[in-house]
Amino acid sequence: MNYILFDGPARTQLLPFTFTRPVADIRIGILTIREKWERYLDATTSTVTEDYLSEKFPMIEMEENIMINASFIPNLKLAELVMDLKENQALFHGDHMVAFSTKDTQDDIDFTTYEHLDYNEETLYIEHTWDIFSKNDLAIRADFELLTEGRKSQPIPSSNNVLDTHQIFIEEGAKLEFTTLNATSGPIYIGKDAEVMEGSIIRGPFALCDHATVKLGAKIYGPTTVGPHSKVGGEVNNSVIFGYSNKGHDGFLGNAVIGEWCNLGADTNNSNLKNNYAEVKLWSYQTENFAKTGLQFCGLMMGDHSKCGINTMFNTGTVVGVSANIFGSGFPRNFIPSFSWGGYSGFSTYLTKKAFEVAEVVMKRRDIDFSEIDKNILEAVFDLTKKWRKDAS
Template identity: 75%
Template structure:
């Protein structure tokens, strides 16, 4: 069977992260949503996404296809139902379609002609940006069970101070010495060739993905995900870093989501609780206004390729677009459009030529290429978000 993950109606509610990737390539828990589906289905997947992303993330369509809404995370019950789908059957959760079997061209789908199958079990849905951190505990636990089932962890070095050793899994090549790991509150997964430096204090759930680093003396509260090739230091609480991003120094990051190729300067601090303890609102690209999150704790949402200088302070519920550069004293406003350059005194446009020079250098450090596809995607984002910038 050919499985295709589609963005679904939540795509715009997941901006700025979906400016540069399909919904399926958001990381929550240990794995990306795509990696989860492929592990459960035991098949590769392709994607239906925005046209400007489709060259990098193409769709492969065959005579028979099962379409899956990428906002939903897989579990055993759902995957079994999907594998048993017949032509013109669709699985729904309340009024939302989760998956359907079709032989038709995508423009011709009419669910009035489908047999509706209701999925009544619990399921994790990533419908808003804040779901990425607020549902990360359950996502880590499910990924931990998936990845470690029937496998044996590498031994925990004796120098470490451990609680709940049975909930710790260490992949080959990982190193950790003289750290404190408390897995009594949730599992701790340490990926291939990852490193936890001396003096780090960690309370699970934690996903430390391959080649990532927790630096000397860091304090990490779960549920936190450190994506591949990332570094964290200082104090981190319930944050998700997608990958290739750094918060390498002292400072606080809490209840936040950081995209790829981001860097937080030394002593950057994010507020995650308002002084009046009120519900936090976040910028909503769909309504072009601030939307209620239902959360009292919410910090920073930072899109890919964005960076901030040393001693940067972010207000509660700040949203930063793609390829922004923030610096200077004082609090910048809590919605910073893509390709903005500046701080609380004001912003100018961060020109694509300069942004692409930085992206090329940063990716070369990881032995990766800033490709023509990457450039075209960012050029599209630059034009699409022009209306938010004060030129």
């Protein structure tokens, strides 16, 4: 069977992260949503997404296809129901469509002719940006079981101070000495060729993905995910870093989501709690206004390729778009549009020519080419976000 992950109705609410990727390629827990589905289905997947993303994330359509809403995080039971779908059957969880099976092309589907099946058990559904960190605890636990079932961890070096060893899994090539790992509150996963440097203190649930690094003396509270090839230091609490991003120095990051190719300068801090303990509101690209989150703790949302200078201070509930460059003293505004250059004193437009020069250098350091496809995606994001930059000048 051919499986296709589609963005679904939550795509706009997951901006700025879905400006540069399909919903399926959001990381939550240890794996991306796509990687989870492919493991449960034992099959590769393709994608239905925005036109400007489709060259990098193409759709492969065959005679028979099962379409899956990528906002749903799979579990074994859900994956089995999806695999069992017959032609013109659709699986629902409440009002949300999970998946459907079809031989029709995308333009010809008539859901009034479909048999509706219900899935009523609890499942993870990613609808808002803040779901990525607020549901990361459950996602790490599920991925930990998925990745470690029937496998044996590499031995934990004796220099480490460890609590609850059966909840700790070390992949091949990982390095850690003279650290404290406390898994009594949740599992700790250390990925292939990752490193936890001396003096670091980690409380689970925690995921350090392949080739990622925890710097000397870091303090990390779960549930936190550090994506592949990322570097993290200082104090981190309940945050998700997608990959290839750096928070290499002291400073606090809490209740936050950081995209790919981001860099937080030394002593960057974000507030995750308002002084009056009130509910945090967060910029919504869907309503073009600030939306209630229902959360008391909510920090920073930063899209791909964004950077900030040393001593940057982000207020509670700040949203930074794609490829923004923030610097200077004082708190910048709570919504910083994509391709903005500046800080508390105001912003100007960060022209793509300059932004692309930086992206090329940053990616080359990790032996990855900044391709024409990548440029085209960022050019499209630049055009899509023009209207918000006017307000930021």
